[in-house]
Amino acid sequence: MAIEIEKKYRLSDDQRELVLKRLEKIGARFRREEFEENTLYDGNALVKEQSILRLRRIGKSAVLTFKQRIPTTSAIKRRREDETRVDDPEAMDAILDGLGFTRALVDIDSTTGLRLSPSGVNEYSTRGGTCA
Secondary structure: OEEEEEOOOOOOHHHHHHHHHHHHHOOOEEEEEEEEEEEEEEOOOOOOOOEEEEEEEEOOEEEEEEEEEOOOOOOOEEEEEEEEEEOOHHHHHHHHHHOOOEEEEEEEEEEEEEEOOOOOOEEEEEEEEEEO
16 A cells, blocks of 8 residues: 655646746656546445545556545645556446446546656646546
8 A cells, every 4th residue: 555645736827837947957857748537436435535446547558546535634635545557448447337336527637747856756747627
């Protein structure tokens, strides 16, 4: 089980450009831009606002992720995060449907990946839209 620690910031386009320039100045290098489709599921033992089940498709690959919020008083989110690669996302979607999970949201994003250090510390700047 991994623990995800995350803080998100809402930036204007100008603020985003400034942050990207500063990251480049301290050595961050562009890795790639990807389009991803995230399907969030509802049902069964999932507790609203506390846990999510997500199937993320990027190109021909996919990852199934379960996240569960860890209580904290901090503004920084902490979540249990378990994930596994999925060879056949359509089959996984059918399996989840068969288990009683329903599609709650489909979100399509464009993600820019930057590598900040050789240790693998990454910053991702995501912009995209959401589909119901």
